[in-house]
Structure formats: structure tokens, C-alpha cells
Amino acid sequence: MPRAPFQVQVVPFRRVGDQVEFAVLRRKDMNVWQAVAGGGEVGERPEEAAAREAREELGLDGPVPLYPLQTTASVPARFFAERDTWPRGTYVVREHSFAIDLTNVEIKISPEHTAVQWLGYEAAHEMLRFDSNRTALGELHERLLATDLPLPVD
Numbered sequence: 001m002p003r004a005p006f007q008v009q010v011v012p013f014r015r016v017g018d019q020v021e022f023a024v025l026r027r028k029d030m031n032v033w034q035a036v037a038g039g040g041e042v043g044e045r046p047e048e049a050a051a052r053e054a055r056e057e058l059g060l061d062g063p064v065p066l067y068p069l070q071t072t073a074s075v076p077a078r079f080f081a082e083r084d085t086w087p088r089g090t091y092v093v094r095e096h097s098f099a100i101d102l103t104n105v106e107i108k109i110s111p112e113h114t115a116v117q118w119l120g121y122e123a124a125h126e127m128l129r130f131d132s133n134r135t136a137l138g139e140l141h142e143r144l145l146a147t148d149l150p151l152p153v154d
Contacts, residue, residue: 001041001042001043002041002042002082002085003039003040003041003042003080003082003085004039004040004041004042004043004044004049005040005077005080005082005086005087005090005093006039006040006046006049006093006094006095006096007037007038007039007040007075007093007094007095007096008037008038008039008040008046008049008050008053008095008096008097008098009034009035009036009037009050009095009096009097009098009132009133009136010035010036010037010050010053010054010066010097010098010099010100011023011035011036011069011097011098011099011100011133011136011137011140012035012036012054012058012099012100012102012107013099013100013101013102013103013140013144014101014102014103014104014105014118015101015103016103019120020120020121020141020144021118021119021120021124022118022119022120022121022124022137022140022141023035023058023102023107023116023117023118023119023124024116024117024119024124024127024128025057025109025113025115025116026113026114026115026116027112027113027114028111028112028113028114029112030129031114032129032130033117033127033128033129034128034129034130034133035128035133035136035137036050036053036054036057036058036100037053037133038052038053038056038057039080039082039093046096046098047066047068047098047153047154049096050066050096050098050100051063051066051153054066054100056110057109057110057112057113058100058102058107058108058109058110059107059108059109059110060105060107064100064101064102064105065100065101065152066098066099066100066152066153067098067099067100067101067149067150067151067152067153068096068097068098068150068153069097069098069099069136069139069140069143069150070097070139071097071132071135071136071139072094072095072096072097073094073095073097073131073132073135074092074093074094074095075092075093075095076091076092076093077090077091077092077093080093095132097132097135097136097139098153099136099140099143099149121137121141124137125137125138
């Protein structure tokens with residue numbers, strides 16, 4: 001399916017006792033640590049793309065709660081090979097952010113990644129390469145501390 005001009009990122013987290021851990025994944029092609037990330041497909045809504053990317057990159061067997069975050073970012077369209085298929089004048093691609101609760105869920109990373117680490121907030125923040133990932137992680141961390149997760153998306 002053709003790629004749509006938007007991007008998603010998904011920050012995985014899990015509760016271990018009274019602690020929270022966040023997953024960071026090392027991307028194979030760039031050798032950087034990041035959240036789950038990928039492009040939307042034509043006809044998909046951002047929440048559908050986020051759920052699909054999480055299933056693909058984390059090897060999820062069933063549905064898990066996906067929470068919309070307020071964090072957004074822009075990625076220059078010039079970084080995408082599909083740019084020539086998008087409407088004329090597309091110079092930036094909006095990135096939508098989500099969180100996914102993987103408490104008691106087994107994951108199996110895709111071949112897009114070489115490793116996954118479950119870390120506390122500070123260590124995860126330090127490992128992440130992209131500012132938008134760190135911003136979404138920070139928002140999620142604050143929401144979890146405040147017990148203020150939004151309702152999960154369907």
C-alpha cells in the first residue's frame with residue numbers, strides 16, 4: 001500500500017511492580033535508539049498506523065491499549081523516497097505520537113531492529129536519538145506520574 005504523508009511514533013511502556021519501564025529499540029539501518037516509528041499508509045488514520053506499526057515492530061499477537069499523546073513533530077518531506085507521490089507542496093510530514101501499555105505482554109522485535117532495552121525514564125531519555133521521541137517519552141512519563149493517561153483509542 002502506498003505511503004501517506006504522515007509519520008507515527010509509539011512509546012512502549014510497562015509496569016513492573018510500582019515502577020515503570022520504557023522500551024527503546026535500536027534501529028538496524030541507522031544504529032540509533034528510538035521508539036517504534038513508521039509511516040502511515042494511504043487510507044489509514046494515525047491511530048491505525050500506530051497500532052499496525054506496533055504490531056509489526058514488536059511482534060504483538062493481540063490488541064493492547066494504545067493511548068494518544070499530545071506530542072507532535074514535523075519531519076522534512078525530503079527524507080522520504082515517497083515524496084514525489086505526495087501532493088505538490090508537501091514540505092513537512094506531521095508525526096503523531098502514541099503510547100502503548102505492554103505490561104505482561106511478550107514482544108519479539110522485527111528485523112528492523114537489532115535490540116530492545118527496557119529502561120527507567122532517565123536512562124531511556126538519554127538513549128533516544130530523536131528530540132520528538134524524547135518529548136513524547138517526557139509527556140508519557142509526566143502523565144503516568146499524574147495518573148492522567150487519555151482514554152485508549154479504538
